[in-house]
Amino acid sequence: MKFGFFGGANSKRGGDNADTSDYNRVIDIVTEADRLGYHGIFMVEHHFTGIGQVSATLNMLSYLAARTRNIRLGTAVTVLPWHNPVLVAEQAATVDLLSGGRLDFGVGKGYRDNEFEGFTIPKEEADERYQESLSVILKAFTSDQRFSHHGKYWQFENIIVEPPTVQKPHPPIWIAAGSDDSIRAVAKSGHNVMFDQFANIARTKERLDIWKEACAECGRQYDPMQVTVARGIFITRTQQEYETALKTRKEGLAKFVSNFGNLPGQEGKSPKPESYSDAIFEDESGALIGDPARIIQQINVLKDIGFEYIIMTMPQKVETVRIFAEEIMPRVQSLAIAAE
């Protein structure tokens, strides 16, 4: 069983001095996770948030490449419609080169209305732009020969995209998928899949079953390391802490839906926002929540379903990275070894 983290840093504008404390928190989390043997991290990318969410994610990963040795460094996700596909391929290849082949390149279409508005890109073009960009990026990663591209949104003439990636044929592409159809489409594409931190355990199992079935259908061997599932992590010591954690999670989910109209990976798919009930937000089976013994049980449920790689929300405190590594990881690992 492998573990990692996903999340991002914040640095809000305003005032005479830039506030780097939260960037430093995330740098500390990632360097500590690297030291303690976690498998990878995925970092968000957002623009124009007003709360300073990390925007230049591949730059942050370049920095982290220098501060870490083994941990994989991912984006979750680079929203392709915002980027010139050739420039973003150069940036991603550079992270892969500088990290010695540790880039996990998560890509997406975008879902936040204020980002579409900010970049003045119509949301209706998102899918088409995403598809065109991804095909240019894959060509850029894999072609040692010059090529041209004459697409609907992008034109390039006689280009060779440098530097080369370390991972061949290219860094793994990770795609978030929530609905049955999108899961099948990712399986068919040959890329890796990320499942979200919102779905409860029943739906999460269903998603993995669909993935396995779709892999079988298109002759793709099931590799558990090509799948990751995100989970909120709340290590609590008392009943009161546990109840506070449940409340925090519920409020976080409701706020997300209220801010963005939907949960990512759910666009145009079930469940639709109008069908969200309190029950969805209160269902704790979508998180790792409770004392270490309880969390080990929850991880074992995911393991029994067939997951081998869980990425957890980045904690507020580096201490949580250590507690999880000391009190939870060894016991999950030994259970796994005992069962083999």
Add this chain to the structure above:
Amino acid sequence: MKFGFFGGANSKRGGDNADTSDYNRVIDIVTEADRLGYHGIFMVEHHFTGIGQVSATLNMLSYLAARTRNIRLGTAVTVLPWHNPVLVAEQAATVDLLSGGRLDFGVGKGYRDNEFEGFTIPKEEADERYQESLSVILKAFTSDQRFSHHGKYWQFENIIVEPPTVQKPHPPIWIAAGSDDSIRAVAKSGHNVMFDQFANIARTKERLDIWKEACAECGRQYDPMQVTVARGIFITRTQQEYETALKTRKEGLAKFVSNFGNLPGQEGKSPKPESYSDAIFEDESGALIGDPARIIQQINVLKDIGFEYIIMTMPQKVETVRIFAEEIMPRVQSLAIAAE
């Protein structure tokens, strides 16, 4: 007197394994330069070169931000017509944040035909695109409030660009200028200026005189740290090494003109390529070349002219960074102190 380096790394495509050796050379040079008290480095950005020149320069600088403590980290130059101005502002701000305010942001219009062709951007649009981009970038760096931009090439709606820069109001903008008019324009803009490694000492002096005069005319105080001059560096120990170095430099200049039709910063200005003679390529007064004693003399000529910051071509060997720091820097410094 402050010293730095400019240059870039190469990693050519092809083969099963990416060749990271030259990236590692440059990383070693910059970390050693940081340790030895050099002031800054400037790194090139090029695309589609076929020889693997560094393309994602702000990513390389993000990596170097983590590997260094004090040295300033510059681009020379980020060619604005290739970039979405908001994305590149986010990336630059992130480098500034991660480095604790060490970004020197060099910008330019581009000069290589194959890059204009590759990005399918007409060269005639270069100046207009550059001007529009730079104005968006400066607004992005400095505005703590949301703004919109409706330009000829770019549209943004209700955006706030994050993270904030550490340097206020923004990282220094460095602009290469070669002709009288372009030097005056940079002085007037309030930004910093870079003089190239091609002009001989007479023209280099002339350029600084024009700069000082233009600063005076527009009420700008002359600050020698807002000016840098690039120089080739060839530390030689024997007459034979010296003659080889002269030949290498001459061939390098001639090859540059043959490849790109001109020397950068000279576009549309004198001297024009058709007037280039062997004399230009053979004039060693544009380089630091010879044994340490001779190089100290050459540096003192630049110092007498009024320069305080020289950036040298990145050497092939890290050893040169040490030799210069040990045998040349202290003697220049002490001469300077003796003269004060």
